[in-house]
Amino acid sequence: MGASPNGRRAHVPLPDGISPEKGADIHGPTAVIKSCAKLEQLKTGGALLNQKFTPSVVAGPKGLSRLAALVRSYFTMDGHHIQFNVVDRETLLDAQRHPEQYENLIVRVAGYSDYFNNLDKALQDEIINRTEQSFGA
Template sequence: MIESYPPSPIRRASKRAYFLPTTAHVYFGKVTGATPDGRKAGFPVSEGISPVQGSDRKGIAAVFGSVSKCDWDKTGGALLNQKLSPDLLEGEENVKKLAQAIRTFFMMGGHHVQFNVVSTELLKEAQKRPKDFQDLMVRVAGYSDYFVNLPKGLQEEIIARTEHERI
């Protein structure tokens, strides 16, 4: 559909679909009704090509398999956020598994991925005691920020992301 539009008159630039909403996904969710994937009206939409918060139930490999099917030549970029349980990176074997999953993702045509390695419990604790978590940095949506400095709605969205405990 996008390719059916003529190039822009300025520099004859072609049109592209960008999957980079940064933090607009919280606002877009507030003004969007319920969606077929089970997202309720008013809740944030996905922050890029990441699965809607909590809908990625089959692990990182399944997410990578879905996302790598995109035709990146027809987009202007994308971001994929994944939240990992710190336990997932315990031990050399787990680190090797994750590294191999990331390599495979890019060999399958993946474009971009960024991680938060933090537990849901820790994020909730940071909300309760922000003074004790001033240095807690998280990946938001194309940028990083201190978790306790984020607006409550954005904190809640990050908490709602699936915390992967297996590859």
């Protein structure tokens, strides 16, 4: 696809589902779900929303509680489909360099999961470049 007016360059993949453009989701996951919930998902049966967190962000009782609250909030706002990758950029880059060490690494792609090593490099790069969200302080 050609370039778009928002600054996306030609031949760069479009966002998956209703997920924000890579790098545009700079105000955190709560802002993302509030924006996506403005769409009338009840009429469509839902739309795919991907979010990416590093393991440290969702670790422990506090991280799990925050993630659960995010999901509950999205569903309360009539959001229907949210899925997560919990992996950091460095792990994914290392998996590209040393695929034999990551044979069991599974990622959410766009409505389905697959082994990271089964994906072509362009799709791997798309997943690597998703914004790593955090919940702030």
